[in-house]
Amino acid sequence: MRHTISILCDDTPGVLTRISSLFSRRGFNIESLSVGHTETPGKSRFTIVVEGDEKILEQVRKQLQKLVHVIKAWGISQEESVEREHALLKIQMSEKQRGEILQIITAVQARIVDSSNRTWILEVTGDTSAIDNAFNLFRHYKIIESIRTGKISLERGSGKAAKK
Amino acid sequence: MTESRLTGATAMVKSLESQGVEVIFGLPGGAALPIYDELAKSKIKHILTRHEQGAAHMADGYARASGKVGVCLATSGPGATNLVTGLATAYMDSSAVVAITGQVPRSMIGNDAFQEVDITGITIPITKHNYLVKGAADLPHIIEQAFFLASTGRKGPVLIDIPRDVQLEDFSPDRVKRAPLEGYNPTIEGHPRQITKAAQLIKSAQTPLLITGGGVFHSDSSEDLQNLAEKADIPVVNTLTGKSTFPNSHDLYFGMLGYHGTVVANTAVSEADVIVAVGVRFGDRTTGPLPTFAKQAKLIHIDIDPAEISKNVPSYLPIVGDAKNILSQLGELLPEMKHRDWICHLKEISKAHPLPAKMVGVSTPNILCILQEIVKDAVLVTDVGKHQMFAAHYISVESPRSFITSGGLGTMGFGVPAAIGVKVARPDRTVIDIAGDGSFMMTCNQIATAVQYNIPICVLVMNDYCLGMIHQLQDVFYGKRYEACNFDKSVDYAKLAESMGAVGIRVTEQKQIKGAIEKGLSCGKPCVIDFVLEDNSNVYPMVTGSSLLEYRE
């Protein structure tokens, strides 16, 4: 099963290694990992997506919680959270294809963020399946390169998850 | 440097002094010399070891024997990597060690400088936390934090890596930087409702059992444990590291459980309806095959580390917190109870399955029994192998922190240096290391350290001219093919000890055993007794099947 783990931690050198090694040690492949600053100076937040055994993952979560720099590590359920992922795609097209591509762009609510002669860079935002869907649609054209941020998640409701 | 300014090294040594550090075990090198130069001016005693692994084991032994933090010091590169085995040993057994390493100057880090090694990277998985110090102004606070981390919650080793130029950098003490530890809040108080529930569960039990581990001695809760066991009349078994948590001569004591556990302890675990496990992490040597472990029992698991709850054995009622508080509260909540039928049943099993060894000749069990008659209340340290299991079975210890052994990592070579650390911490106690010849050879260089600082430990080498435990495994499971197991008989351990300035005694006959031990203990010097074993029987019981009740004895 696929799991999402959220981690609030100190923004300090080495914290990524400490976190990721707890996963790799137990044979988990991190599917996506995104990290950035939070509203509190000096604090970062990770969203990590992994596939694997729930029991082992719970052990990983407890071990994460033991890291001195980790303030809180908790699992996030898909239903109770808002999830977003961001992707950039560089697409090459012929004159003829432009119209079709523009239609897809409208359909998946992508934006053109850069354009040159015969390539566009498109930006797509959405939950993971929306991004997957966009990729599927653009796959019929020539994707020169692409990049995804990995998922970020925030729980719905008015509370602060890390305070719970 | 103006008067009010400090260098990193001065600040560090001052911080160590204010932490109450009395002794450091270490070995210098270029990247640590500014620290050594400051130590020369300090009242902290430095013990020059012969190898850094030993320095870490000494700090570990010191910590386990005293309950204080043990400190070791090494230089960068090879000095730091030599600490690794010792730190991993301390980590597995939750021992409060602070390791300080020199590092190449900041400007050279990452350039493969001479004797540069990424020791903070290497030790992430074997330390509770570690630091690479970026500036001298951070040092006082980091030292304070390191001691706090090492000695609170679930204890463990903490490493501080200090670049040489940070040691030399000067700073103004009012510029000291502090970083709070927001993510570190160990739970100390057990949850009152869980404790009440536990009391109810214990009250309802017919065949309750206490399993005690190293956590009991780390939390100094032996007295509370004993009160509880006596009041509620609950039998006690222990893990290897938990051996000295309960008086071994006590009526309620039934020995060690696990892979090499006594038949009665393993039966008790299998027949108990409620198990109270205190400060145990249910390592595989303790549980044997998990699917069959304690199947009939509801488990109350008391541990300070929430990650231990249901890690290996599902717990019915977890109580996270310091064992001392929890045990004393539980003890108060429980009424006087009697479980005489259960205890009589266990005593019958115990009688039907005595320890199998014959007490004759120069054999480890016989030596241990003779030792037992001669010394009362010594601190026993062991190495790793058959002799360790024999010691766990045949020696009875009565007071806390009196049986010190490498349980989790099973580090051969732990014995001699750990015993030195123990003796430094507890000069008032007799300290005896039970060693195997294989283990002894791994760190016997530290006998020279013991001699130099006049630390009178007594090492009993169970010399079977082989890696005994490997011999046993090959005997039982590998068709008696003793590959890479035997030593030739070239080394005379008594002479080896003498050459380092210690007292060396060689024993080849049963009638010499008693006199040799008496001499070793009374000579007032470090002493090595080389017991050339006549009998090299396997150590039993040993679990061979898919449950703790399938064993050879």
Ligand SMILES: Cc1ncc(C[n+]2csc(CCOP(=O)(O)OP(=O)(O)O)c2C)c(N)n1
């Ligand atoms: C550093 C290290 N290397 C290897 C082992 C594997 N090992 C476990 S017991 C043992 C044999 C120990 O021999 P000895 O110290 O002579 O004790 P004996 O079993 O003979 O009592 C070995 C090699 C270990 N535990 N530690």
